[in-house]
Amino acid sequence: MMNETIQANSQVLLHFSILLEDGSAAESTKVHNKPAKFVMGDGSLTPSFEKCLLGLSAGDKQKFTLQPEDAFGQPNPDNIYHMDRTKFSADAPAEVGAILAFTNPDGSEIPGIVREVAGDSVTVDFNHPLAGQVVTFDVEILEVSAAS
Known part of the structure; x- marks a missing residue:
């Protein structure tokens, strides 16, 4: 089986945590051990989060730090x-x-x-609770497949 890398339309199963600057987790799929499954470009993640995932494949673990503009925006x-x-x-x-x-x-x-x-x-x-925050997106890619 070929180890696919994440492309613009891949289906991805991953664990992720969104960490705040103090290291605390704002959100994590590991809490209930329920990995997230989505198709790239379906709107589940912002374009900047998706850009971080391109080229990764199953088994990869990465951390990306995003500025507010690339994460949840600045408070409006x-x-x-x-x-x-x-x-x-x-x-x-x-x-x-x-x-x-x-x-x-x-x-x-x-x-x-x-x-x-x-x-x-x-x-x-009504701003996103994480608006204005620098966040670290910590991912572990579990599975990558071509979107059906």
Whole structure:
């Protein structure tokens, strides 16, 4: 069997961890030992993450450090909203640091982080929790195959 390298349309099975600058893992497939499977270009990963994987093959382990622009972007001030405290409940408390799911007009859900509570005004940040962070993408390629 030929050991395929990752191409623009490969199907890839890998373990990955996204590490913050302090070394803590923001996300890791190893926690539940459930490797991620996706097809390059399907939108699961950002183009910069995908670029890191090109040319790797099964058995390879690599670490890539990405600047915010290449990872989750810089925080966008337009993604920070001030909401009325009455919109919150015991199930979704207006507490600083709480990550809550909000429903978009189209019915999809988006996570928001409560940044500030002042009187009846609650500041909610809808930027990706890792926006503005330098991250290390630590991968272990388990399997590479041609996308069917």
